[in-house]
Every structure is written in C-alpha cells, then in structure tokens.
Amino acid sequence: MTLLSVRDVSKRFGGLQAVSGLSFDVVQGSIKALIGPNGAGKTTLFNLVSGMLDPDTGEIFFRGEAVQELSSHEIAGRGLVRTFQHIRLFPKMTALENIMVGRHVHSKAGFIAGMLNLPFTWKEERRIREKSFEIMELLGIADHAQVEATSLSYGQQRVVEIGRALACEPQLLLLDEPAAGLNMRETNEMGELIAKIRDMGITVLLVEHDMSLVMKISDEIVVLSYGQKIAEDRPLSIQKNPEVIRVYLGDEQ
Amino acid sequence: MRTRYLPVAAFAGLIVAIQLATHFTDSAYHLTQLTMTAYYSILIVGLCMLIGYAGQISLGHAGFFAIGGYISAFLTARDLSSIKGSGFVSFLSKAGLLVSRADLYGGSLLNVHPWCACVVAVVATVVIAYFVGGPVLKLRGHYLAMATLGFGVIIYRIVLGTEFLGAADGISDVPGFPLIAGLEVTGKSSLRVSNYYVAWGMVILGMLFLLNLIHSRVGRALVSIHGAEDAAGAVGIPAARYKLNVFVLSAVFASLAGIFLTHYNGGIGPSEASVMKSVRYVAIVAVGGMANLWGALSMSLVLNYLSLRGYFGSFDDTVFGVILILIMLFAPDGLLRRHLFTDLKRLFSGGAAGEEGR
C-alpha cells in the first residue's frame, strides 16, 4: 500500500527553484532514501512533506489524505513524524522528558485538567513515563534517562531524537541525515536501528549522504538534482545508472 | 508532588506569620498595602507564565488589568435607577443580577451585582485576549513588543478619554464584593484582616493552578515550545494554540487582579492602564527570573509593597525602569533563574537529581 504520495510538487524561494515537479511514492513497510548533492532540495522536500512549508504547486497524500496545506503538528498527529538534520532536542529537559514530549499526541490532559491536577492525569502521566522509558530501553539508552539531554554525546542525542519521534507511534518516520556527524561504528549502529524500526512496522524515508548506509539498508532510492528527480530505483540499479553517476556518485563502497 | 506543594505551604506560613507580626506590633495598617500587593501579584504570576513558559513578552498587560477593573467598576457603580423602567433593567432584575444600595447622600442606587459584573468582565477579557492574541502572537522580537505596548496604550487612551468611564478621574464609589460566608472584598478597615487573607488566599490558589499546569503534560509541552518550537510542532504539539491559551490565561489573571483590587480600593483610575505599570510588571517578572514563579512572586511582594508604601518616593517609575535596564544588561534570564535552584539542589543532594526532577 502506498503510504506517502508526492505529486508534482514545486517550491520556489525568490529566485531559487528549490524543488520542481517532484513526484514519488513511498510504499508501506519499506525504507526509502533520498539522495542528491547539496542544494538538491532534499531538506526542502522534507519541510514540505512534514508541513513546515506549503508547496507552490502539487499535492502530497499521506494515507490517502491530501496534507500539503496542513500544519506540522496536524501532520504529526496523523502519524507522520520527522527528525532534524541539526539535532533539535529540547534544552533544559532530561532525555526521558524529551521522549515524553513525543507522547503528547497519545495523551489528553489539557489546560484545565492540568491546572486542577485531576486524578486521571496522574495515571496518564505515569503511563507516559513508563512508555517513554520502554522506548529508551528499546534503543539501549535507558541509562541516560535522567541526564540533561543536551549534555549527551552527539550520537546519543541522535538516538534520543529518534526515540522522541518513535514515542509518537508514527506510521512514517522521516529521518533527516541520521548518520551526520557519526563515526563508522555509530553509523553501523544507526543502520541497525533503522532496520529495527522498519521491522517494528514503521515506514522510513530518509535523507542521507553516507552512501554505504544508504546502499545497505534502503529498499529504494530517489535521486534529486537541482530540485528535480533524476532517478528512482533499487540501490543496485541506482549504482549503475549513468545519469546518477554523472551527477553525483563520487565515491562508493 | 510533595516538592511542588511544600513551598506553597511554606509561603502560606509566611503570610500568616506576617499578619501575626503586624497584630503583635500593633501595626495592622501595613495590611492594607500588603493586600493590594497580593492582588498585583496575581497579575505578576500570570505574566510570569506568559513570559517564562510561553516565551512571549507583553508590554501591555496593564491593559487587561484595566479591562477587568473598569468593566467591574462601571457595572457595579453605575446607577441604573434612571432607566429603571426599561425592559433591559427589569430582565436583569428578574434574573437576580441587580442590587440596591444607598449612596453617600441617602438616595438609592441600582447597580449590577458584583458577581455578575465579575463574570461579564472575565468573559470580555477572554474574548479580547483571544481576538488580540491571535495575530499578535504571530509576531516576533521587537514587533511583538511594540504590538503589545500599543495594545496597552490603546486601552489607556480609551479609559482616559471616555466620559462615561470617568475620563481622567476614573470610577469611584465602587462597592465591596461579597464572596461567600460573609467574606467581602472591601477596603473597610474593620475587615482588614479577613481581606488580607482573602487576597493572599487567591494568590495561593492561583499559584497552585500554575504550578500544577507547569508540572502537567501541557507544562511540558510549553517548555518544549520555548526550547525548540519547530521540533515541538514536528512531534504534534500545537504551538500557536498553546501560546494563545497561555496568553489568555495570563490575561484572565490580570483581569481578576484588576477586578478585585478595584473592589478593594473602591475605585479605579486610568493610571492603572499606563505604560509605566506594564513596564513595572515586566521588570518584576524579569528580576524574579523569567520562568520562575516563586521568584516573580517574591519580587512582587517586596517591590510592590515598597512602592505602595511610598519608599521610592518620586522616583517610583525610575526605579522600575532602572531595574529593567540592569536586568536586561547583566542577567537577561533574570536573577533567580529556574535552574539556580535545581543546580543548588543537585549540589546538596550529592548529584542525584530526584525522580520528580524539574
């Protein structure tokens, strides 16, 4: 089943056409990668899909519903969650609390309930805390639960941010350069983590520069250049695509 | 939860201690300014929530104070006897919303009951706050500051220039506000002690609500919005809606402060809506540590009391202006930063941060 469908999407910033006439699909249960040289429009596309920007033209369908006009929190509420290229953890909060924020869409207590400290909120808070801790255990970072999130190592922060996204119980997870700034060991672990996420039933769309990671875990790859799609295929075919090689693939493992 | 409520109990103890101290030193007249300080503090803690937790500046909060105070004053002090026969008045009368009282000269007045006036004032505040807050909160930086400043000045000009709101003289002869069980908010010196406790009781109730909110799911969401707004949106937090809600909440706090202080003082004047007052409130929140409710409350207690007792003399406004400058120059996160306390706590508890954390 097609989970995400991008149809003929374009976005222009003043004189720069960041994305133009872009179309592709993401099938449920797969891992799809977006690659392309810098400035190819990958992050813009992520911003468009996740609701942080509205496209000039085109449509974006998620689970059959047109979502291009929705705001980011509405899209997140429908099961499409993203992480950020430059880690955006909440400062002044522990790692556990950061993940607890991710449970927001699956909890109810509002302003009045909060102010009055109603009894149903006590159970809800406890469940939020437990579920968040479970996620940390799943990701292997449970030891750092009470540590201030921004004081963790870079690799650990990336995992926390993914944990926060997982707490939303998304159906589609957008990972923006998850391996950026990671060493080889951490990159391998990230690859295993992404595969584990896919095995949990979550579809993954990722932007990545690390070709070994991309080739290893992706089911399909979309190649962008100057805002346009120049190829969409399985990894082995992409490696052999002359257009792609010409535009982009410099070193490959 | 114990760590949350312990300071509240301690503060309540402080309030009682102060009252007993004035009782035994025969200086009960201090209670008057302390009671007024309490009402201003309600506004201050609400504003602290807005500035510290929603991350929004408001240089026009005195405007909401004035909206509450003036509407309540107008409805409870304006004599409806002249239009007694009209359908509107008889409707209000049948609904039990009117009250008769005697004026200074023995004539009879027909006014709206303070409870009804209070409800109308709060509802009006909520409507205005949603209406103004929506577009204003989309602004950033100095645009937001100027917009809120402008809002405050508009309210000031309206109350200053409108005849039926008393123009420069304001509205006086506002009756007391009867609460429950014989308690009444009024300036009568015979009821000084009970009024002191009523006022500070309201402050404590307000603090309880806000402390609960901070430690709730919404409070966590607010901190996340303040920390990284787009990341918060990316995990499903409706940032704009929450910020607006906090804005309205802080406006209601300000409005209630205005309502009750007006009944306590027996009147209100346009100076309560002035820019100077708004700046003063921001200065107090800033000194107290932008996101520190207890800091804002303690600073409010000290500074408002000193100001009301006249300790600053003719330099009253100057003092707050200077405080604001100094804080913004040297300690823009405020003196009593939220993490100063948690940092100290960690130091003393040997490094293990408690489960309740924040």
Added chain:
Amino acid sequence: MAGITYGTIYAIVAIGFNIIYNATGIINFAQGEFVMLGGMAAVTLSRFLPLPMAILGAVAITMVVGAVIEILFIRWLRGPSVLRMIIITIGVSILVREIALHVWGESVRALPYFTGSSVSSINLGSVYVSPQVLWVVGVSAVAVGALSAFFSYTMLGRQMRACAANRDAARLCGVNVGNMVTLSFMLSAAIGALGGAVVCPITYVHYDSGTPLAIKGFTVAILGGLGNSMAAVGAGMILGILESFSIWVLPAAYKEVVSISILLLILFVRPSGIFGSAEASRLKEF
C-alpha cells in the same frame, strides 16, 4: 495643516529610528526622548542665548546624550537579542523621561514662534499657513537633504552604509564599527532634537511628550518599510493626515487610538510596510 506639521515630526522620528536600525538592527525606543530633549533644552537655553544658538546648543546637548546612551548601554553588549535591546531602550527612555521630569518639572513649555506669532499667517495661494509650519517643513527638508547627502557623498556616510549592509565585511575593510554605531546614535539624536526644537512652538513640549512620539514614529517607520528613510517621509505625511482627519469621525481624545490601530493593522497584515518588500524585511534577522 496640523496633519502636515505632525506628519513631519513623525517622519523625523521615523528617520531617527531608521538611522539606528540600519546601523545596528536595534529599535531605539528612546528616539522620542531625543525630540523631547531638543525642545526642552532649546527652551531653557533660549533664556540666555539668541534663538538660533539655543537651538544649536540643544541639538549639541542631545547629541551628547545620544552618545552617552550608546556608550553606556549598547556598546559593550555582545550579540544581544533584538527583543532584549528594545526592552533596554524602553528602560532608557523611562530613565531619560524621569530625569527630564526632575530637571524641568511637569510644566509644559514652548519656544516662541520663529517669525511672527501664533496668529500670523502667510497666504499661499488659496490657503493660509502659519509661518511656523513653513519653518518646520523647511528645516526638516533641509535636514533630510543634508543627511541623505551625508550618506551618499561623504566618506563617513559611506562607511555607515557599509556597516548597515554587512557589519563584518565593513570591519574587514577597516571601518571602525563601534564608532559608526555611536555616530548613528548621535545623528539620530541630532535630527530628533532639531525636529523637536522647530516644532515645539506649535505642539508644545513637556517631559512626557517622548513616548507617544516614539510609538507614532515607529508606526511611520514600519509603514514606510523599516530602514527606508525616503519612504518614511511619505509615510509620515500619510499618518499625520489620517490622524488629523480622524477628528471628524472620532473625538479628539482618541487620536492616538487611531494611530496605534494603524500600527497594529500594519504589523498584522504587512509588516514590511507599504513601500518595503517582504523579502527585504525578512533579511533583517530577528
């Protein structure tokens, strides 16, 4: 007519905002106080000095105040947020205002009319105009012209424009950015003071006149597009005229409500002003 007079003074304040904004990205709320100081100081000095000297003296004093403000409060801050800066300048404007209150008291003052008196008028075609209005417009026009020539043709002016465009690049070219900032404050103060002195025979001045002017000057600056001084002139006229026409519709006491409502309207709908462009306004970062 009142519309043109007030419009001119609003434009002057707006230009003052723009000069500092262009050099530093800061909105200097104390701008209104410069105008007030110009008027107050001129009145005091006019008791010992002939009128032109008194005005020059007032301008000089205000320039010194501007420099002092910059040195004491702005200069040594490292990368402050825009919001923090505007709050500091609000605090500074309160300080200046309170000092003025203690120095000059609460009385309202005015300079005598430069030529003629409050009832004299000059016939311009079919309209009768007070000569003071001509002075206001004339002096302002000369000041604006001088400023624009300064920025276009002098070395110092070009250095300031370089700072406005790109601070770091200017620094690399050897421009002393710190001094440029101080200079921008002094220039803003000068033009504000000059405007204040020239307009006070008509509008009178007292310790409190600064704040409303700051708000309206800001409105005009935004209306014309923040940083764009030529547009500020036009925008000032528009606001002044709108304000004076509002008297036909609303009681005079609400004049300020009208101008602030215009401010709020612009901020909500088109913060880049009617002459600015959305792109350009986004470039000035928050």
